[in-house]
Amino acid sequence: MFMKGKWTNNSDSLFLKIESKKFRIDSLNNSPKWKNWLAIGEGIYTFKIDGKFLENEKKYSSGKLSLEKLEKIVIN
Helix, strand or coil: CCCEEEEEEECCCCEEEEEEEEEECCHCCCCCHHHHHHHCCEEEEEEECCCCEEEEEEECCCCCCEEEEEEEECCC
């Protein structure tokens, strides 16, 4: 999934204010089954800065928890 938006920051966090979302596979963008994943909703993702990682924790209405952990890598 691709998300476009504007980034802001504060001491230990980055915030992505989402303006649009789309799937890499175009047919999913038009599928009624997958449409709800394109909803922007609150539209802000918060990533905590932890060394060379960015972490995003999300709690779903079912009570389940999801953790995304992005690692900064340098390719020479």
